[in-house]
Amino acid sequence: MTTTTTSRDAAPVHPGARKGPRQPIVRQLERVALPVALAVLAMIFCVLRPDTFATVDNLSAILGSQAVLVVVALGLLVPLRAGDFDLSVGGTLTLSAMLVAVLNGEHGVPLSATIFIALGAGALVGLVNGLFVLYFGINSFIVTLGVGQLLLGIVSLLSGNRIVSGIDQSLLDAVVLRRFLGVPLGFYYAALLCLLLWYVFEYTTVGRRLLFVGAGRDVARLSGVRVNRVRLGSLVAAGVIAALAGVLYAGTTGSADPRGGTAYLLPAFAAAFLGATSISPGRFNPWGTLIAAYFLLVGITGLQMLGAQTYVQDLFYGGALVLAVALSQLLRGRRPQEFS
C-alpha cells in the first residue's frame, strides 16, 4: 500500500488518470454492497419461486410498471443534493396525472399539450415551494409538507374526488404497452433520466455548484455561487420531474386516482436515502437511487410471491427508510446531516 502511494506521488499525473490510489477494501465493499444485495435477493427469490419470480414477465413487470417510483425518487435527489427536502412530490405527481386525465381524457385536449401543461404545473409547484423556502426563509420540510397536502386538495377539486379515466391509448402505448427487449418503454425513460442526472451532477458546472450548496452552503455563497438560484432551480427541477412521474403514472394505469400519487412519497425517500449508501457512499446519487428503488421493488414482489400479505409493503418501505438513514449517518461519521 505504502509503496504504491509513493510511486504514484512521484509519477506525474497524466490527463485522464483514474481516481487516486486504491481505496481500503471496506470502502470498496461499501460502494457495491447494495448492488450485490440486490443480486443476492433476486437469486434467492429465483430459487424459491422459479415458476413465478424467475420469468421474463415478472422482470419486465418489475422494471417497467414501477418506473414511476424510480422517476419520483430521482426527482427528489436534486433538492436533496442541494440540502433541501421536497415532500410535495407525491402531491405534484397526483396533480400532474390528474391534469392529464381531466384535460385529455375528459376534455379531449391533445396529449402533447396536456403533457406540456402537466410539466408546467410541476414547475409552478417548484416555484411556489422556492418562494416560501427562499424568500420567507422557511424550512423546506415544512413548506413542502404543506404544499403537498394543498395540491391533494386541488386534485380533489379538479376531479370531484373520483378516479378519472379515458386517457389516450397512445400514452399507454408509449409507457407500458410498447416494449424494447421485452421491457416496457417506461423503464428506459427512467434509465435515461438517471443517465441525465448523472451527467448533470458530475460533469456540469451546475451540478458541481449543487453539490457545494448541499455540502457547504456558506462555502458556496462565499465562493460566489448564487445559492438561492441553485436552490430554487433544484426545487423547480424536482417539481418538473415529479410531474413527469405523474405523466408516466397516467400512462401506466390509463387513469388518475385522486390519492394515487401519495403512496410513492415514502418509497421514493427510502430509495434516495438507501441509494446514498451506495456507488458514492455518503452522497445522494442517481445510480445508487436506481439500484435502491429496484432493491425495494424486488424485495416486495418476492415477498408477496412467497405469500406475504400487503402489510409487508409498508414494513419493507418504512424499515428501509429508517435503516438507510441510519446507514448514511454511519457513513458520514455520525455527523448530523444538515437540511434546511
Place this chain on the structure above:
Amino acid sequence: MSQAALAHAVYEPVLRFSSLSKTFGGTRALQSIDFDVAPGEVHGLVGHNGSGKSTLIKVLAAYHDPDAGAFLAIGGSSVAFPATQEQIHALGVRFVHQDLGLIPTLSVAENLLLGSIAAERRKHSGMRRLCGEAAGLLARYGLDLDPGMAVSTLSAVQRANLAIVRAVGGDLRGVSDAVRLIVLDEPTAFLPADDKQHLYQLIRQVVAQGSSVLFVSHFLDEVIELCDRVTVLRDGHVVAHGLETMGMSTDTLVGHIVGHDNRRERALLSAPAPGTYVDVRGLNAGRLRDVSFEVARGEILGVTGLLGSGFEDVPPALFGAIQASGELDVDGRTVGLRRQQPHAAVGAGIAFVPADRNRQGVVPTLDISDNLSLLVLRKYLRAAVLRRGRIRNDAGTLLDDFDVRPRTPWAVTAALSGGNAQKVLLAKWLRCQPKLLLLVEPTQGVDVTSRLQIEQMLVTRAGQGMSVICATADPEQLEALCHRVLVMHEGRIAAELTGSAVNKHDIAEACLRSGGRPTQLKGSESHA
C-alpha cells in the same frame, strides 16, 4: 508541598496555582505559573493574544489538563488533576464567558434560574414562583430588571449583568458551596463604553457580598479602575504578579504586557506601486462606523485591534459577506457596498479567505480537487462536459506549487492538517489571480512551518501586484507581513502605523492604548 507553599502566605488565597505548565505538542503555552487570588478582591489578568491567558482560564475550568507537577488549590482545598468541571463548580468557581450563554427567547427569570430548574431540585417551577425568586435575587444585587421580560429585549450591559448574577446566585445552593470566585472572561469587549460603569457597580456588589473576581480584559483603564491587583502574562510566563493598581499608570501596564524584546528584521517587502488601487469610503458594517482608507497596488495592509473593536469585520464587509454600506473602488471600478454580493465581488477580482476555514472556506467532506476548482469550473468546460481528469491534474500541480502534503487531489479535504487545508484554501483563491485579497486570521490553527510559507506566499503575490487587506489580532504576523497597519477601536480607525512603526511592539502598544480613552493623552506624552 502545600504546607510549604502556604507557609509564607499571609492569607488563605481563594485560588492558588503553582508550578503550572501546559504544553501543546511541542510548544509551551504556560511555563511554571505561580498565581493567586485573595479573598474579596477583584484580580485583573492581562496579556496579549497568545500570552497564555485563555489557556490559564481553560486549565482552571478543567477544560485542559496541565502538565504533571502542577498544583491548584481552591479555597484551601487542593485539586487533583485531571479535574472535572463538576469538581471545580462544587468548589465554588463560576465562569462568565464573553458570549454570556444566555437564551435570548426565554425570560430573565428563566435564564436566571436555569441552573436550579435543570438540577430538578424544585417541585414548583410555575412562572409566578420563578419570577418571585428571580426578583429577590436581582434585588440583592441592586439590578432593576423585570423578571418576566425576554432576554432578547435587554441591552448589552443588562445581559452581561444578568449573566453575572446568574453565575453568583443562579443555582441557589446551600451555604456550603458558596460561590468563592467568579471568572469574568472579557465581559466588556462588546459593551458601549458609557455602560461599563453599570457593570463595575455590580462587580463591586458581588465582591462586597464575599466573592472574589478574576477579571480578564484587554482594556487596561478598566482593569486599573476596577481591579485591586493585576497579574500580567507574556509568552506563557507571569511577568508581574499581583501588582497593586492603586496609582498605577496605563504605561506601566503596557510596558509589562509588551515587554522590551529586540526588534527583528522585517521580511523584505517590495514597495507598493504609487497611487490608490483600492479605495474604501464610509464603510459601515457590524461594529464599523464610517471607516475610510486606501490601499496601493501591491500593498499589504494590516487591520487590527482589540476584541470588540470590529477590525475583523472589514474583510467580510468589503466582500459582501455581511451587511454593509459605503463605497469600494477596486482598480477604477466602483461598487456600492450596500448591494455588494459575494458573486459580484468575485467577478470584480476580489478574493476572501475567512477565519472559519471549515465552515466558510472549504468543504471538508468534498475532495481537495473539488474545493480547488469551484471558482474556475468554467475553464474546464468543453462541449458541455467538465474535463474532470484535467481538473484533478491541475489540482495536483497546485498542490505542488503550494507545497500541500500529502499531494492527494482525490482525497477528502478533511484528511488534511490545518496548515495544509489553509494552503488549499489560499490556492483556491490565488489561482484566480485576484486584484484584492481579503484575509481574516489567515494562519489560525496553522503550524509554524506552514505559517511561514503562507506569509512568504502572500508577500510574493503582493510583489506581483496584488493588494492585500489582512485582519488579524497577531502583532507578530502584522510585523512580518504588512506595509502599513490600521488599529481599530470601537469601529473606527484609532491609529495608523507605517514604516518602522510596523513592529509587534508598537502594534501591541497601539492596540492597548486605543482602548484607554481617558488616559490616552497622558500615555502618549510620557512615551514621547
